[in-house]
Amino acid sequence: MLYRKITVGENLESLHCEEHFQSLFDVDFDFLVNLGKETPTILFIDGGNYSKDILSDWVFAFTNIILINNNPIRAFIIRGYSEETQEFKGYYRIVGSYKSSRQIVQDIIDSIDRSLEKIIGNSDRVIQMKRMIVLSMFYDGSIMILGETGSGKNLLAETIAKLSPRGNKPFYSINCAAIPETLLESELFGYKKGSFTGATGEKTGLIEQADNGTLFLDEIGDMPLNLQAKILAITENREFFKIGATKPTKVDVRFITATNRTEDSAMRNDLRYRLSAVKIDLPPLRERKTDIPLIFDSVLERKGYLVRFENIPRELKERFLSYNYPGNIRELLNMIEEYLALNEVVQATVDSSISKNIKTLAEDALVARIVKGTTYKDFLQEIYKGVSREILIQRASILDNDINALAGEFGLTPRRIRDLLSELEVQ
């Protein structure tokens, strides 16, 4: 697996980078962690042993990603200057009762693992994206996600926020396209009591709630221009006015934003520059179709099903792989749910059946339902017909095609049995 290859304290010489680093930073390295060849190498330094001045220099230097032998390396201070721990926020984790740096590093690695595991996929595009997540992990500035609807923007924003120095602080998200303008303004900025009709109390907006944490603004291009100007002001002055307020409220919030248009004309240029220092491309599902079986299997595994993508009927596989998913992963998840709902019917039928053939019949009906788009009613009727036919064939063969005996067993008249046999095309 991609992120399993973890070696804490790996020999730096193997990467031929020790000299480079030592000449650059004049520091003894505490840990070098290599997360596998597709991910960047991370260098952790225990800053608890160094002076504040030295740490300030490093914080500046570590803002950049260093390339050595084409391998991007990111260096982080994992413990701040011992007496003034709060000062280097953004480049290290504020740690509480850890006994050793090794423990801190292991903890960070575990949280990378846990977070990245939720983003299913190992296509090139997804690996590239995971690299970006790791590389920007200790970065505290704004990030802009470019991605289509349903492609996992929320999941990505939450992962970035969880792994960031603000990971244990609040994370809120709001879809700017889904809320009418006036409501959006009060949701974001809050209001003072009596600031408009209906403002019977004071409201704390999301921006204030996300203080010290992260606010994810999805579809920011759909935010009205006057509100965009207010967001810009927050990024510049770290304060905002609640609706109806005469005094500003101080706030320290990190913005992660998303838009589905690279050149979003509805977005103010100054705000776009401000918010997109780091951009992460979220590929649409149609550009990473090799991830479909992985996502399918992970959903079924999580729900306790034993079926796997490679075992489903060929037509269904083709349908899943050839479709273009305008609704991206959300649409794929819906299709998987539909498959499972229909498959429940198939399984129920098979359990009570007396012949293995019924499984095939039911599967055929399922394929017809999904591939040919027959109605749900037709689908159930197909199964019903198939099962009835199987039972009739079996009993007729056991009872030597004795119509009267069959009529007695099924509680029907001999005439009805004859009709049924011809209706169901039983010879």
Ligand SMILES: Nc1ncnc2c1ncn2[C@@H]1O[C@H](COP(=O)(O)OP(=O)(O)OP(=O)(O)O)[C@@H](O)[C@H]1O
């Ligand atoms: N790589 C992935 N692996 C597994 N599940 C995923 C992945 N990406 C997204 N999902 C799931 O797909 C669904 C849609 O994701 P999400 O809400 O993050 O998309 P979005 O782009 O923010 O959607 P919208 O544009 O509607 O806001 C969620 O249930 C999410 O957990």
